[in-house]
Amino acid sequence: MIDIQTQFVKNVLEGAGLSLKDSGSAFAPSNIALSKYWGKRDPELNLPINSSLSISLGNLGTKTKIRLADADSVSLNGTPVDLNDGFAIRTLEFLKLFPMVGTHFEVRTENNIPTAAGLASSASGFAALVLALNDLAGWELGGRMLSMLARLGSGSASRSIFEGFVQWHAGNCDDGSDSFAEPFSKPWNEFRIGILELSNARKPVGSRDGMNRTVQTSELYKSWPAQANRDIETIRTAIHTQDFPTLGKAAENNALAMHATMMSAWPPLLYLQPESIEMIHQVQRVRAEGLEVYLTIDAGPNIKLLFLEENESQVAAAFPRLQVIQPFG
């Protein structure tokens, strides 16, 4: 497992100099996919079956500081993390891919989003870790290369290297060299995302196991890659023309289609809770009354609303617990 990843890292770092500093630090935003990543074609290089498209969440994300040390240590929001904890294990396993930088690391992570609440903290976490490593090692890598390194930690992390709208290209090559993320389009300042946090409990099946189970057992998954390709094209065009209803419809349909593939897996994956279903109905009700609001959902029970600034007060009135995010600041 480690060999193919080590070779990949070597290829990415070819030509990059090493100019170590005392410490490296960086921030990376969380992101929400408007057209989702669901399914891997290669688990070792973390290559996806389909491309995905996301929007980064501005100043919501992860700040990481890293330095070389005599022994490994990891902290999260100021509290030391047990090295047997899954978060520390994943972080330190990832850093083992970079022996040219060092053997032991002190990693300090600050998250301003709830960990594992379906708000993709692994995305901003691995993106910030790669950006901090790039700072520590003085590699001066470009965004494309950084996104490929972040991808090895977590697929969605490849998108969190960038601000704004981002596409992660699935690529075709077996060696992973054409599977990277890149930003596109200008800012859309009126764009708003509303988070309805219905549960911050850890989910019973993580995304990684959930997508593998879906690919292996869901009959409906067969139609997913083609749908994802169509939705990405629709959403890209809608972003360029700032056609919000077209974007919203495609994003909502994409998320619910992904959940249909999950539910048709065996054993079934049902991330939605009764409150999630209630909120889906509520979105449909207010939209029927003329309010331009759409939803998206990741591998968890929480609902994310998509709307424009002009409708913010009406959306907030219809969904009282809403946390509103301005992705473009």
Ligand code: 2P0
């Ligand atoms: C996404 N999700 O596009 C989709 C939608 C969840 C549902 O990316 O195995 O944590 O680390 O590559 O990136 C979550 O999956 O999975 C995810 P790994 P990751 O945002």
